[in-house]
Amino acid sequence: MEMPSWRRAVLKVGSALIAPDDAGTSSKYLLAIARFIIECHERGQEIVLVSSGSAAAGRKHISYDGDKLPVTIKKAMAAVGQTDMMANWSRFFDFSCAQVLLTHGDLRDRARYVSVRNTLRTLLEHNVLPIVNENDALATDEMKVGDNDNLAAMVATLVDADALIICSDIDGLFDADPRVKPDAKKIPVVDEITEEIFALAGGTTNKIATGGMRTKIEAAEKATSHGIDTYIVNGRKGATFEHLLRGNNPGTLFKRQQDPMSNKKHWLRHTLISQGELVIDDVSAEALNRGESLTISGIIDVQGDFNRGDAVVIRSASNAEAIGKGICQYSSHELMHIKGQEVSDIAEAYGYSPISEVIESNDLMILEDE
Numbered sequence: 001m002e003m004p005s006w007r008r009a010v011l012k013v014g015s016a017l018i019a020p021d022d023a024g025t026s027s028k029y030l031l032a033i034a035r036f037i038i039e040c041h042e043r044g045q046e047i048v049l050v051s052s053g054s055a056a057a058g059r060k061h062i063s064y065d066g067d068k069l070p071v072t073i074k075k076a077m078a079a080v081g082q083t084d085m086m087a088n089w090s091r092f093f094d095f096s097c098a099q100v101l102l103t104h105g106d107l108r109d110r111a112r113y114v115s116v117r118n119t120l121r122t123l124l125e126h127n128v129l130p131i132v133n134e135n136d137a138l139a140t141d142e143m144k145v146g147d148n149d150n151l152a153a154m155v156a157t158l159v160d161a162d163a164l165i166i167c168s169d170i171d172g173l174f175d176a177d178p179r180v181k182p183d184a185k186k187i188p189v190v191d192e193i194t195e196e197i198f199a200l201a202g203g204t205t206n207k208i209a210t211g212g213m214r215t216k217i218e219a220a221e222k223a224t225s226h227g228i229d230t231y232i233v234n235g236r237k238g239a240t241f242e243h244l245l246r247g248n249n250p251g252t253l254f255k256r257q258q259d260p261m262s263n264k265k266h267w268l269r270h271t272l273i274s275q276g277e278l279v280i281d282d283v284s285a286e287a288l289n290r291g292e293s294l295t296i297s298g299i300i301d302v303q304g305d306f307n308r309g310d311a312v313v314i315r316s317a318s319n320a321e322a323i324g325k326g327i328c329q330y331s332s333h334e335l336m337h338i339k340g341q342e343v344s345d346i347a348e349a350y351g352y353s354p355i356s357e358v359i360e361s362n363d364l365m366i367l368e369d370e
């Protein structure tokens with residue numbers, strides 16, 4: 001099967017390929033992947049590599065016998081394994097590699113998001129191979145993306161890639177986990193990611209991997225909604241990369257949506273985590289649907305504890321469904337005092353005149369827009 005051509009791709013490589021035998025990093029599978037990256041460079045196709053495997057690589061430096069790794073041990077393994085993982089990649093290339101360690105905190109802050117985007121674009125302009133991983137050594141639960149499939153999708157939208165290629169230890173998405181159901185069938189193309197597609201996904205049996213199939217489908221959902229074709233392929237097979245170079249689809253292709261979201265709306269929808277909720281009246285809900293901003297007078301209720309600049313979900317009082325998400329210019333504490341009031345009344349009562357826009361239309365994403 002033919003695959004669409006691409007100019008810039010994000011290539012995600014899972015832990016099972018970096019450190020396959022529980023004995024630190026290995027070149028066993030990376031050689032074919034590195035050859036693929038070199039060939040893409042020679043053709044003028046740009047690659048951003050998102051590489052897992054720091055914790056898997058670090059296992060040989062920090063011994064731990066228990067079954068479930070404590071977070072501190074995993075972080076220590078990631079810190080020591082990250083340098084091994086980078087060194088293992090670098091030795092394959094004549095061009096330079098750059099280490100870029102990110103957390104979700106870097107991606108949900110718009111200024112930091114734009115800054116990372118500029119850095120990655122500059123590295124590509126200078127023919128440097130960016131190698132991205134989550135900054136596991138210091139990321140806390142609140143700060144982290146948590147898995148590199150979703151991180152790779154966020155990076156793909158960040159650099160406006162045309163393709164996201166997720167290299168795993170399996171041939172693609174099957175109608176059930178083939179390790180559990182050996183007669184499961186591979187699905188070559190997914191036109192639309194629905195709940196039925198998510199229901200096919202099981203977890204991982206690999207102790208050091210994070211996602212399993214579910215996070216790969218989440219990543220495909222993020223990327224395809226940004227107009228990025230997404231592939232899940234088997235990185236253990238050299239033939240995979242020969243197929244990719246010939247323009248064939250060796251795994252599962254999740255087709256990009258024809259009507260992708262704008263970069264900022266995508267960031268709001270898929271990268272920002274909401275910290276609270278605003279319940280608004282029907283008049284305001286209609287105004288939002290017309291593309292207007294949300295004002296103080298339309299707010300009926302405020303839920304959660306959030307600061308200025310945090311993302312919040314918006315619901316209308318007459319409908320339980322969320323209608324949108326946006327960046328709030330007020331904290332929950334401030335809004336509790338002024339919600340539902342006209343600016344002139346607030347000025348009279350409190351002696352100051354606040355801005356009436358709680359969420360500007362530019363910082364707002366209506367869910368029906370998708």
Ligand SMILES: Nc1ncnc2c1ncn2[C@@H]1O[C@H](COP(=O)(O)OP(=O)(O)O)[C@@H](O)[C@H]1O
Nearest residue numbers: 014015168174176177200202204209211212213
């Ligand atoms: N429907 C499915 N199709 C294919 N693989 C599946 C499915 N459900 C669960 N899996 C499991 O997902 C695993 C790949 O995810 P994971 O172990 O996290 O790999 P990686 O380290 O590459 O991210 C496969 O080895 C397979 O056992």
Ligand SMILES: N[C@@H](CCC(=O)OP(=O)(O)O)C(=O)O
Nearest residue numbers: 015052053054055148210211
């Ligand atoms: N950031 C982690 C990997 C997290 C992850 O998603 O792992 P995997 O499921 O193997 O892609 C690491 O480098 O160990």
